Amino acid sequence: MAEINEHEDAEGSPERSPSAAGARAEPDVYVVEPLLPQRLRRPSDLLRLLATLAALGAVILLALVAKQTLYGLERDVTEGTTLVPLLSRIATFIGGAAVLIVPVAFAVERVFHRDGLRVAEGLIAAIIGMVGAFLTGQWLLAGNADDLSQLLTGGRSIEPLNTLLTSVLAYTTAVRVSRRPTWRALMWTVIALYILALYSGRQITLPGAIVTVLVGMAIGYATLYGIGSPNTRPPGNAVVAALRKLSFAPVSARRIEDDHQGSRRYSVGLADGARIDVTVLDRDRQVAGLPYRLWRRFRLSTETRRRAIRSLRAELEREALMAYAAQAAGASTPRLLGTSEIGTEAALLAYEHIDTRPLDEVPTEEIDDDILHQIWEQVSLLQIQRLAHRRLTGEGIHLDKAGRVVLTDARSGEIAAGDLLLRLDIAQLLVYLSLRVGAERSVRAANAVMGTESLAAAMPLLQRIALTRETRSALAKDKNLLGVIREQIVALEPEVKVEEMRLERFRPRTLVTIIASTLAAYFLLSQLSQVNLVQVVVQANWAWSVLALVASFVSFVAAAVMLRGFVPYPLPLWRTTLVQFAASFVKLVAPAAVGGVAINTRYLQKRGIAPALAVASVGASQLVMLAFHIGLLLLFAYITGSNTASTFTPSRGLVVALLAVALLVVVLLGVPPLRRLVTRRMKRLFSNVLPRLLDVLQSPRKLIEGSIGTLMITLTFVLCLYACVHAFNWEIGFTTVAVVYLTANAIGSAAPTPGGLGAVELSLTAGLTVAGVPAELATSAVLLYRLLTFWLPVLPGWAAFTYLQRHEAL
Structure with missing residues (x-):
């Protein structure tokens, strides 16, 4: 055994050993590293398991929806097999015999190659598959999940999940037949013949066959991940042997900390004293972090061309190419000395050793302006050659003993990068350095090297979503830092024009909106299936329908009057009314409480009103509308109650509602994060909206105009719903309709769906039904109401939106 040596002097390039021809045998090198585990759980097995379970769920849902189609297809196939009985018998004979013979033959072949452990894993999976299929079948046949049982059995006395097929597929998956092309093709041919034989003999249904295949595969992957797979990662001595093939002469090696992607790293001493x-790069680590990469790739609209899943060879070539490109650009990076594959399961990259320390470990007081300038100069060299580093953090920026900056960790980088990726690098480095030395010093140093234009181009990308995970976490402690950085850049170039750039394809709230919209569509379709729309329009009393239409139109005028009352400058009534129609068009793609606010704010800004005042005016109108809404709800609820009782006695529902509100207030004020959130939002409200309200109170004419408009909006919508109910010849009190509308409107405003779609219909229908209106009639009235107030204004709203944009009013 060679003695373990530490060679600290790394000056100069490492010399390579003479060629193996005529040279004496190399001594063994003792590698200092922890023992590699004999078995490990591969992330790829877990991902395949999750993908199989997702496919299983999708197949079951689709089959439940298309049951009749599947039954018809099964009848066609059964009739077809009766016409060619010879083919059916051949498939039955070959499939039934081969489905057992082929797995046994594969097991014998593996045992002869001393791979009996893999066969044992397959047998474990087969046993689990057989027992699992049997127990699941018994559970379904016992009357649990009747729809699923009917789907898998077709109402016949057969197994819901074929026990033999499940166990064979679990075995096939666990022994990794997929890695042997010949055996894989033979095995799946046999399985297909066996399924055809079962199907033609009416021993399995088409959904049952697909579900059985997916369940067997899922059990195989679960077994592999549960018990682990033999560790095929090459140990340290294999790494040393690969280095010798590259003509290096290693005399010592020790394992050091893994990099951020989980790849192993070694510090190797050479015979000439260099390191x-x-x-x-281990093959089984190639899918590590795949879910996060897929999520980021799906969510962000960047110009990156990297694949979420890369082969070992592709990863090796990409990292080597980035290292060579950085060297050619003149950047200070560790020089790549060689690459090599280590068998079929790993590859290595050998870099020159530079004694450095990461910037994260450098005290802040030692980071002077010279170091900041060096960092930006290194980034500038990369940007000139269109190279994006992608990880400009404290772990990717190092300082050597002489105080020179060295860029490391370029594995995530890209060559021939687009403008977006280059600007992302600038934004990331600006934020990281601002976290360390402050926004002023960071921006000043960047401006001295990169120039004001580069900083201005990167300013739209100063968004949390654009930063690395570590920087986003650090930024949580200083949430105002991004705004401070923008202010520093604007101070350098006050006239800079910044174009907004959206990096996110969607936000998490978009998923909520999509789900809510799907549920709303399902509800509407179910409601429409119970109502004849033509009959709704034809049978409705036209006198009441016209009144409802007039009330719907007046509501837009009322909204314009309300907005005029809260704006200190004169607004034309007709154009302001067109803006409200345009807002009805925007509601198709935005929640009810968002579209109108955005359109009105934009309109006021186009009228020359300062953005802060425009936001405050619209916010004040919304706050007053909320106050009117609550006041009218209480008033109409009291009037409705007094009509049916001599004294106002709170109902059980009202008490429950009050208790729920009280509980919500306690939770909001008792949980510190929620309390801070509410306090911050209320602070913004009182700091912007209340001063605008005080201005309105000082102008009686504006106060009256705003109040009348606010009151008219509510009353016109109530009148519209009241007329829609009477259009179907049903008598109901105005105050009752008012309570139903005010309650449903509050729910619709809180719903994330466009225009409160689904939530408003459900709430209005339920409210009218509770008020005594028959369910079918209530649905018809609500559909007519939504037709007049939501769908019908869309076309004039689109025309108004287009007109206002053409005249630069929006």
Whole structure:
């Protein structure tokens, strides 16, 4: 055994050993590293398991929806097999025999190659598959999940999940037949013949066959991940042997901390006293972090061309190419000395060793302006050659003993990068350095090297979503930092024009909106299936319908009057009314409480009103509308109650509602994060909206105009719903309709769906039904109401939106 040596002097390039021809045998090198585990759980097995379960769920849902189609297809196939009985018998004979013979033959072949452990894993999966299929079948046949049982059995006395097929597929998956092309093709041919034989003999249904295949595969992957797979990662001595093939002469090696992607790293001492750093790419680590990469790729609209899943060879070539490109650009990076595959399961990259320390470990007081300038100069060299680093953090920026900046960790980088990726690098480095030395010093140093234009181009990308995960976490402690950085850049170039750039394809709230919209569509379709729309329009009393239409139109005028009352400058009534129609068009793609606010704010800004005042005016109108809404709800609720009782006695529902509100207030004020959130929002409200309200109170004419408009909006919508109910010849009190509308409107405003779609219909229908209106009639009235107030204004709203944009009013 060679003695373990530490060679600290790394000046100069490492020399390579003479060629193996005529040279004496190399001594063994003892590698200092923890013992590699004999078995490990591969992330790829877990991902395949999750993908199989997702496919299983999708197949079951689709089959439940298309049951009749599947039954018809099964009858066609059964009739077809009766016409060619010879083919059916051949498939039955071959499939039934081969489905047992082929797995046994594969097991014998593996045992002869001393791979009996893999066969044992397959047998474990087969046993689990057989027992699982049997128990699941018994559970379904016992009367649980009747729809699923009917789907898998077709109402016949057969197994819901074929026990033999499940166990064979679990075995096939667990022994990794997929890695042997010949055996894989033979095995799936046999399985297909066996399924055809079962199907033609009416021993399995088409959904049952697909579900059985997916369940067997899922059990196989679950077994592999549960018990683990033999560790095929090459140990340290294999790394040393690969280095010798590259003509290096290693005399010592020790494992050091893994990089951020989980790849192994070794520090290797050479015979000439130099050292090299070796990164090992293991095949089983290639899918590590795949869910996060897929999520980021799906969510962000960047110009990156990297694949979420890369082969070992592709990853090796990409990292080597980035290292060579950085060297050619003149950047200070560790020099790549060689690459090599280590068998079929790993590859290595050998870099020159530079004694450095990461910037994260450098005290802030030691980071002077010279270091900041060096960092930006190194980034500038990369940007000139269109190279994006993508990880400009404290772990990717190092300082050597002489105080020179060295860029490392370029594995995530890209060559021939687009403008977006280059600007992302600038934004990331600006934020990281601002976290360390402050926004002023960071921006000043960047401006001295990169120039004001580069900083201005990166300013739209100063968004949390554009930063690395570590920087986003650090930024949580200083949430105002991004705004401070923008202010520093604007101070350098006050006339800079910043174009907004949206990096997110969607936000998490968009998922909520999509789900809510799907549920709303399902509800509407179910309601429409119970009502004849033609009959709704034809049978409705036209006198009441016209009154409802007039009330719907007046509501837009009322909204314009309300807005005029809260704006200190004169607004034309007709154009302001057109803006309200345009807002009805925007409601198709935005929640009810958002579209109108955005359109009105934009309109006021186009009228020359300062953005802060425009936001405050619209916010004040919304706050007053909320106050009117609550007041009218209480008033009409009291009037409705007094009509049916001599004294106002709170109902059980009202008490429950009050208790729920009280509980919500306690939770909001008792949980510190929620309390801070509410306090921050209320502070913004009182700091912007209340001063505008005080201005309105000082102008009686504006106060009256705003109050009349606010009151008219509510009353016209109530009148519209009241007329829609009477259009179907049903008598109901105005105050009762008012309570139903005010309650449903509050729910619709809180719903994330466009225009409160689904939530408003459900709430109005339920409210009218509770008020005594028959369910079918209530649905018809609500559909007529939504037709007049939501769908019908869309076309004039689109025309108004287009007109206002053409005349630069929006």
